[in-house]
Amino acid sequence: MMELILASASPRRQALLNDLGFTCTVLPQDIDECPLPAEKPEKLVKRLALAKAKAALATLSETDHRLVLGSDTIVVCDEQILGKPKHKADGLAMLKLLSGRTHQVLTAVALLSNFKQAETMSATKVSFTTLSEAEIEAYWESGEPLGKAGAYAVQGLGAMFVNEIHGSYSGVVGLPKFETVNLFTTFGVDIKAILQNQ
Numbered sequence: 521m522m523e524l525i526l527a528s529a530s531p532r533r534q535a536l537l538n539d540l541g542f543t544c545t546v547l548p549q550d551i552d553e554c555p556l557p558a559e560k561p562e563k564l565v566k567r568l569a570l571a572k573a574k575a576a577l578a579t580l581s582e583t584d585h586r587l588v589l590g591s592d593t594i595v596v597c598d599e600q601i602l603g604k605p606k607h608k609a610d611g612l613a614m615l616k617l618l619s620g621r622t623h624q625v626l627t628a629v630a631l632l633s634n635f636k637q638a639e640t641m642s643a644t645k646v647s648f649t650t651l652s653e654a655e656i657e658a659y660w661e662s663g664e665p666l667g668k669a670g671a672y673a674v675q676g677l678g679a680m681f682v683n684e685i686h687g688s689y690s691g692v693v694g695l696p697k698f699e700t701v702n703l704f705t706t707f708g709v710d711i712k713a714i715l716q717n718q
Contacts, residue, residue: 522709527576527590532675532694537589540697540704541714549575549590553603561596561626566641568592569628577632587707590630593694595670597623602670611660614671620650622684623670627691631703638706642696644687646674651681 522542526534529548537544549572555564573590580588595602597617605611628641651659664678665671672678674685674692688696701711 522713523586525576525580525586525588527572527588530591530694533591536690536693536695536697537700540701541716545586547576547579547588548572551575553592555601561594561599561601561624562641562643564601565592565594565626565628566630566639570630570637570639573630573632573637577634580634582634585633587704588632589700590632591627591695593625593627593669593691595623595625597621597670604667604669605665605671608660611665611671612656615651615656615659615665618648618651618670618672618681619656620648622647625670625687625692627688627694627696629695629700629703631700631707633707636707638703640696640699640703642688642691642699644685644689644691646682646686646692647684648681649683655681 524537524542524544526544526546527549529546534544534546551571553568569590569592573588577588602614605614622645625644625646626641630639659665659677662677664673664676674682690697
């Protein structure tokens, strides 16, 4: 398998990269994820993905030629940026906002080496069914919304609420596979090599 530095603690991103034939050294970075004043969602998610990758790259020696991948996911509804819920009230408010609505999930990916950088982003529309107060409460109590952008996991119990997706399913999970593979090809990684690693 090809070796890669993953500047994220997300087990979902690691699993998606494993699916593509990469083995990851996990090197999460603690960066400030607060939006800048008047910062648009697309700018924010790209900035955070790149910042994570740059911070991880800075910890490597000049002789370490592994690629570094940083990624960030945010949920946007009514022009509100929904990150990870800070507490129960925050999570319940997010789920109430998403109930019966269509929102957007943006996932940015930055791939860096000591000599090059490339970036991409996926934008996916996700439609939720209408949720009752009891369903929202029960979902929060399951523990799944914690640590998830928008307070839900499409690959888990949250799938029960999703009636339609337009775009990248894996992007909603945390890493858009199609766009990420295209990033790797700009660094000379052959799709044939990825396929042979399966």
